[in-house]
Amino acid sequence: xxxxxxxxxxxxxxxxxxxxxxxxxxxxxxxxxxxxxxxxxxxxxxxxxxxxxxxxxxxxxxxxxxxxxxxxxxxxxxxxxxxxxxxxxxxxxxxxxxxxxxxxxxxxxxxxxxxxxxxxxxxxxxxxxxxxxxxxxxxxxxxxxxxxxxxxxxxxxxxxxxxxxxxxxxxxxxxxxxxxxxxxxxxxxxxxxxxxxxxxxxxxxxxxxxxxxxxxxxxxxxxxxxxxxxxxxxxxxxxxxxxxxxxxxxxxxxxxxxxxxxxxxxxxxxxxxxxxxxxxxxxxxxxxxxxxxxxxxxxxxxxxxxxxxxxxxxxxxxxxxxxxxxxxxxxxxxxxxxxxxxxxxxxxxxxxxxxxxxxxxxxxxxxxxxxxxxxxxxxxxxxxxxxxxxxxxxxxxxxxxxxxxxxxxxxxxxxxxxxxxxxxxxxxxxxxxxxxxxxxxxxxxxxxxxxxxxxxxxxxxxxxxxxxxxxxxxxxxxxxxxxxxxxxxxxxxxxxxxxxxxxxxxxxxxxxxxxxxxxxxxxxxxxxxxxxxxxxxxxxxxxxxxxxxxxxxxxxxxxxxxxxxxxxxxxxxxxxxxxxxxxxxxxxxxxxxxxxxxxxxxxxxxxxxxxxxxxxxxxxxxxxxxxxxxxxxxxxxxxxxxxxxxxxxxxxxxxxxxxxxxxxxxxxxxxxxxxxxxxxxxxxxxxxxxxxxxxxxxxxxxxxxxxxxxxxxxxxxxxxxxxxxxxxxxxxxxxxxxxxxxxxxxxxxxxxxxxxxxxxxxxxxxxxx
Numbered sequence: 144x145x146x147x148x149x150x151x152x153x154x155x156x157x158x159x160x161x162x163x164x165x166x167x168x169x170x171x172x173x174x175x176x177x178x179x180x181x182x183x184x185x186x187x188x189x190x191x192x193x194x195x196x197x198x199x200x201x202x203x204x205x206x207x208x209x210x211x212x213x214x215x216x217x218x219x220x221x222x223x224x225x226x227x228x229x230x231x232x233x234x235x236x237x238x239x240x241x242x243x244x245x246x247x248x249x250x251x252x253x254x255x256x257x258x259x260x261x262x263x264x265x266x267x268x269x270x271x272x273x274x275x276x277x278x279x280x281x282x283x284x285x286x287x288x289x290x291x292x293x294x295x296x297x298x299x300x301x302x303x304x305x306x307x308x309x310x311x312x313x314x315x316x317x318x319x320x321x322x323x324x325x326x327x328x329x330x331x332x333x334x335x336x337x338x339x340x341x342x343x344x345x346x347x348x349x350x351x352x353x354x355x356x357x358x359x360x361x362x363x364x365x366x367x368x369x370x371x372x373x374x375x376x377x378x379x380x381x382x383x384x385x386x387x388x389x390x391x392x393x394x395x396x397x398x399x400x401x402x403x404x405x406x407x408x409x410x411x412x413x414x415x416x417x418x419x420x421x422x423x424x425x426x427x428x429x430x431x432x433x434x435x436x437x438x439x440x441x442x443x444x445x446x447x448x449x450x451x452x453x454x455x456x457x458x459x460x461x462x463x464x465x466x467x468x469x470x471x472x473x474x475x476x477x478x479x480x481x482x483x484x485x486x487x488x489x490x491x492x493x494x495x496x497x498x499x500x501x502x503x504x505x506x507x508x509x510x511x512x513x514x515x516x517x518x519x520x521x522x523x524x525x526x527x528x529x530x531x532x533x534x535x536x537x538x539x540x541x542x543x544x545x546x547x548x549x550x551x552x553x554x555x556x557x558x559x560x561x562x563x564x565x566x567x568x569x570x571x572x573x574x575x576x577x578x579x580x581x582x583x584x585x586x587x588x589x590x591x592x593x594x595x596x597x598x599x600x601x602x603x604x605x606x607x608x609x610x611x612x613x614x615x616x617x618x619x620x621x622x623x624x625x626x627x628x629x630x631x632x633x634x635x636x637x638x639x640x641x642x643x644x645x646x647x648x649x650x651x652x653x654x655x656x657x658x659x660x661x662x663x664x665x666x667x668x669x670x671x672x673x674x675x676x677x678x679x680x681x682x683x684x685x686x687x688x689x690x691x692x693x694x695x696x697x698x699x700x701x702x703x704x705x706x707x708x709x710x711x712x713x714x715x716x717x718x719x720x721x722x723x724x725x726x727x728x729x730x731x732x733x734x735x736x737x738x739x740x741x742x743x744x745x746x747x748x749x750x751x752x753x754x755x756x757x758x759x760x761x762x763x764x765x766x767x768x769x770x771x772x773x774x775x776x777x778x779x780x781x782x783x784x785x786x787x788x789x790x791x792x793x794x795x796x797x798x799x800x801x802x803x804x805x806x807x808x809x810x811x812x813x814x815x816x817x818x819x820x821x822x823x824x825x826x827x828x829x830x831x832x833x834x835x836x837x838x839x840x841x842x843x844x845x846x847x848x849x850x851x852x853x854x855x856x857x858x859x860x861x862x863x864x865x866x867x868x869x870x871x872x873x874x875x876x877x878x879x880x881x882x883x884x885x886x887x888x889x890x891x892x893x894x895x896x897x898x899x900x901x902x903x904x905x906x907x908x909x910x911x912x
């Protein structure tokens with residue numbers, strides 16, 4: 144066993160000397176004092192302004208853009224949200240030897256999607272814990288990564304899946320014995336309470352102060368009394384984020400009033416790497432002529448952990464000191480100056496001494512001529528600074544007390560169940576219990592409800608912007624994901640299929656033909672009458688094409704139209720097209736087609752595969768049409784002559800689902816994914832050879848979709864059937880033979896309900912997760 148300790152004195156020690164100067168520039172310690180020279184209670188500050196020591200052993204300008212990254216991101220610490228919530232796992236309650244309550248969560252997962260069984264566990268308790276790591280060669284390994292709070296994380300990997308010895312749990316967590324052995328909590332609502340405990344790790348959203356200071360101003364009263372800022376300050380605000388109207392704002396508000404304009408009318412807001420940031424700008428907060436101290440402004444900015452001070456004037460006139468701002472809460476000041484001569488920003492950071500060092504280190508000199516680069520650097524520095532401040536004794540003790548209070552309160556709520564023996568007495572080491580056959584259905588139903596509540600809670604957390612690295616919207620009206628956007632609320636027909644055309648929606652109905660919807664206010668425009676019974680369609684605007692499959696059975700055909708011709712007909716209010724009018728637009732050899740697919744990863748040519756019973760017909764376009772380029776003579780309304788038939792491929796059964804996969808060269812390595820019976824196969828377009836891609840081990844199979852996705856130019860497929868989505872990489876290709884063996888990048892996930900269809904919008908890469 145190896146014990147790893149870290150102390151505050153060692154941390155302070157590493158701030159001095161070569162390490163500090165090399166990685167964090169010139170770091171000085173400033174005694175905070177007021178204008179009269181009296182020592183302030185705010186303590187000592189260190190200043191980071193880049194290195195100006197010419198004798199330093201490193202060369203100025205060696206700063207790299209790659210140094211800018213968020214430190215200790217939430218997905219490294221918030222295990223419950225990422226690994227537990229929405230998945231079957233066990234939660235236990237008990238008390239330690241000092242009768243302090245604790246909670247334990249355990250889940251069995253797959254280590255890095257490599258099919259290695261792995262236990263992960265979280266111990267919720269108030270006491271500080273050691274960082275421990277040790278390895279047992281025979282069965283298990285326990286690793287404790289860097290811990291930030293008095294909540295411990297560890298995982299156990301096993302070469303097989305036996306229950307791990309319960310003696311490992313207390314020893315790994317520095318708990319010699321229990322006062323009351325842990326009992327499992329079966330109520331799925333416990334997930335809500337544990338998520339609240341985890342949220343004590345700190346907010347995923349941030350509020351930062353922005354204080355405008357004119358050149359020569361030496362007190363906070365003077366700085367807070369500036370009604371407006373200069374032109375360069377307004378330019379800086381526009382660089383930070385967007386100007387939003389507070390009234391009715393639905394995003395993260397950072398403590399500002401979004402109903403009655405009591406904290407100003409507008410503010411600055413942005414989203415950075417999944418974090419919502421609200422800036423408390425001094426010139427945007429309410430100004431009072433009667434109140435010289437501007438209490439309303441200080442109430443917000445003075446209670447921000449990090450404050451940006453934008454100071455007018457040149458570098459030589461810089462006289463800012465943290466003592467100028469009377470605040471016991473602000474621990475970090477970022478001094479920003481703008482130089483109009485070379486259009487650059489200079490940055491200096493003041494940090495209260497107890498704040499651990501945080502990156503990225505300032506460049507030498509700390510001057511930024513690239514404004515977007517400066518924005519990235521500043522925002523990362525501010526976020527990292529606030530996270531580091533939360534580790535100071537003041538904040539850490541407060542959070543520990545809050546965590547202790549929440550744990551004890553939750554324990555008191557569970558006391559009635561403890562006395563009534565309502566909590567399960569299953570063995571602590573039995574993390575994945577095998578229920579008796581008579582109770583198996585009941586246990587499966589309980590687990591299904593457990594997962595449902597967890598997934599709903601996870602989705603709700605993401606939507607309100609409190610999830611780790613949740614990508615929230617920046618619009619004024621943030622809707623739930625399941626809320627649809629009404630295109631036409633009174634549309635009277637059932638829609639069979641649809642595709643977007645510009646800002647409009649082209650829809651095929653069951654009884655009224657094809658219509659174009661322009662929005663809620665405009666009535667639908669008829670494009671084809673009811674004689675065109677369209678079952679599939681693709682709108683390809685860059686190629687000026689509409690592809691449809693109309694009718695069914697022996698009468699089914701593929702039709703191709705020019706979008707420009709259809710648009711011209713709508714503008715000139717010509718008669719609505721009928722099936723008879725579209726005779727010149729049908730591809731003749733596609734009679735009886737029951738399914739078709741096109742290549743969505745558009746390369747040098749458009750390819751269509753039409754399925755006619757168990758026969759595949761490969762069609763390509765002779766002359767690819769690009770925007771602004773026509774390969775045919777003007778006036779040729781039908782693009783049928785541009786298509787050519789390449790070959791036919793016979794299958795053993797009619798396909799239910801199809802997808803085209805582009806090879807990296809396009810020379811004999813393009814593939815067709817087909818689904819039939821109980822399997823997905825890959826068919827080589829050039830040779831017709833079939834390769835087994837994935838076998839579905841189920842009595843009944845409902846094929847939903849096969850979606851082609853690409854990562855770094857390599858193809859993969861998302862195979863969707865029943866409740867499952869399975870990702871399979873099918874590249875690289877080796878000549879005409881695809882390499883489709885198991886890969887570490889393969890993964891799968893499940894739905895709660897069987898989907899009817901699946902669409903991926905704007906995805907160029909697909910990652911496990």
